[in-house]
Amino acid sequence: MDLLLNQINACTLCQASLPYPPKPILAFSNSSRILIVGQAPGRKAHDSGIPWNDASGEELRRWLDVDRYQFYDPSLFGIVPMGFCFPGTGKSGDLPPRPECAPTWHPQILTELTNIKLILLIGFYAQSYYLRSNSYRTLTENVLHYKEFLPDYFPLVHPSPRNRIWQKKNPWFEEEIIPELRQQVREALVL
Structure with a gap:
């Protein structure tokens, strides 16, 4: 596991x-139970070197009903984004994740993570990559039909403050999805 992390940290593929x-x-660690793919x-x-260290991370932790200590415990949560480095900023926010990371590194990481009980697919890029032909036409449809992807995957909208409008338009997310997400997290972590 240390060798793989060292190789990833030395990666210059898209420099x-x-x-x-x-x-x-x-x-992540050998004992990670839930994998967060953002x-x-x-x-x-x-800037901080800490994943989800912003308002999106606070909202995600609220959704999961875990505190910072639990969230950043790699024996509980592995955090592996589609693109490992900050891609830069475009006209309407951050640029998409670099396409080189996931096909290069995710298969190797998943081989090492033998204790994963649940994979959270946050956003369009993670869902497109992991759900592939099983994906619905839109992210909203994936989230709405989350039960079809369990027990392996749980698709989610991004917890960004920018998505608060989406959440207001889709009240079923807070009413139905968040309670089920919390239950799945408790079961995977055996809390």
Whole structure:
């Protein structure tokens, strides 16, 4: 496991396309029980070196009903984004995750993570990659039909403050999805 993490931390595969030197931000251990697959680290995570270290992370922890200590315990949660480094900023927010990371590193990581009970797929990029042909046409449909992807995957919208409008338009998310998500998390972590 240490060898794999060292290889990832030394990766320069997409260096020419990044606005800053590569700084992979991820965390996992042999005993991780839940894997969080998001998009890519944001600027705050890049600066601090801590994944989900922003308002999105606070909202995600609320959804999961876990505290910071639990969330950042790699024996409980593995955090492996689709793109490991901050991709930069575009006109309407952060750029998409670099496409090189997931096919290069995710299969190797998943081989090592033998205790994973649940994979949270946060956002369009994670769902497109992992659900592939089983994916619905939209992210909203994936989230609405989450039961079809259990017990392996739980698709979620991104917890960004920018998605509060989506949440207001889809009250079923807070009413139905969040309680089920919390139950799945408790079962996977045996809390």
